[in-house]
Amino acid sequence: MIAVGQGFDVHQLVEGRPCIIGGVTIPYEKGLLGHSDADVLLHAISDAILGALGLGDIGRHFPDTDPAFKDADSLKLLEHVWGLAKERGYRLGNIDSTIIAQKPKMAPYIPEMTEIIARALEAEPSLVNVKATTTEQLGFTGRGEGIAAQSIVCLLRDMVSS
Ligand SMILES: Nc1ccn([C@@H]2O[C@H](COP(=O)(O)O)[C@@H](O)[C@H]2O)c(=O)n1
Numbered sequence: 373m374i375a376v377g378q379g380f381d382v383h384q385l386v387e388g389r390p391c392i393i394g395g396v397t398i399p400y401e402k403g404l405l406g407h408s409d410a411d412v413l414l415h416a417i418s419d420a421i422l423g424a425l426g427l428g429d430i431g432r433h434f435p436d437t438d439p440a441f442k443d444a445d446s447l448k449l450l451e452h453v454w455g456l457a458k459e460r461g462y463r464l465g466n467i468d469s470t471i472i473a474q475k476p477k478m479a480p481y482i483p484e485m486t487e488i489i490a491r492a493l494e495a496e497p498s499l500v501n502v503k504a505t506t507t508e509q510l511g512f513t514g515r516g517e518g519i520a521a522q523s524i525v526c527l528l529r530d531m532v533s534s
């Protein structure tokens with residue numbers, strides 16, 4: 373059986389916050405604002421997995437009104453979400469993601485992001501693809517006001533024959 377889900381997230385770029393994307397702390401003059409560490413890519417991936425499972429979104433599982441998730445490590449949230457997929461018998465088919473950011477340059481950090489995400493999803497890195505694009509200086513991402521990420525995930529589960 374195949375289950376497909378998609379996720380999309382946005383966080384504002386502000387001064388005085390670390391810029392953590394895909395589990396990597398990227399040196400940059402601004403960082404992402406959120407209740408958690410605001411890792412926009414891991415949030416999009418978590419939402420894609422929850423979507424494939426028909427389990428809502430990360431706001432439902434980790435409410436931003438709950439102090440337990442204040443400054444939460446989004447890698448831990450992703451690991452929890454992956455536990456829900458495993459409990460239901462799924463393994464990763466593949467995942468594809470896009471970070472939408474005018475700056476900073478993501479390319480140097482993408483191999484490490486890929487490794488981190490693959491480890492969290494207990495999969496080969498070849499099953500995890502991360503891309504980046506600018507929006508050619510257009511819109512809120514183009515003006516550097518925020519960063520967006522989107523992700524699509526395919527989960528696989530073996531059918532039990534009777
Ligand atoms: N924040 C970003 C945005 C883009 N890249 C890489 O640059 C290439 C060109 O981007 P365009 O938006 O002009 O298509 C793109 O293929 C990315 O590999 C990046 O590293 N960081």
Ligand SMILES: C[C@@]1(CO)OP(=O)(O)OP(=O)(O)OC[C@H]1O
Nearest residue numbers: 406407408410431434435436441
């Ligand atoms: C992760 C959570 C919880 O700390 O907070 P944020 O970092 O604000 O992220 P968001 O993508 O708005 O949604 C889920 C939240 O409930």
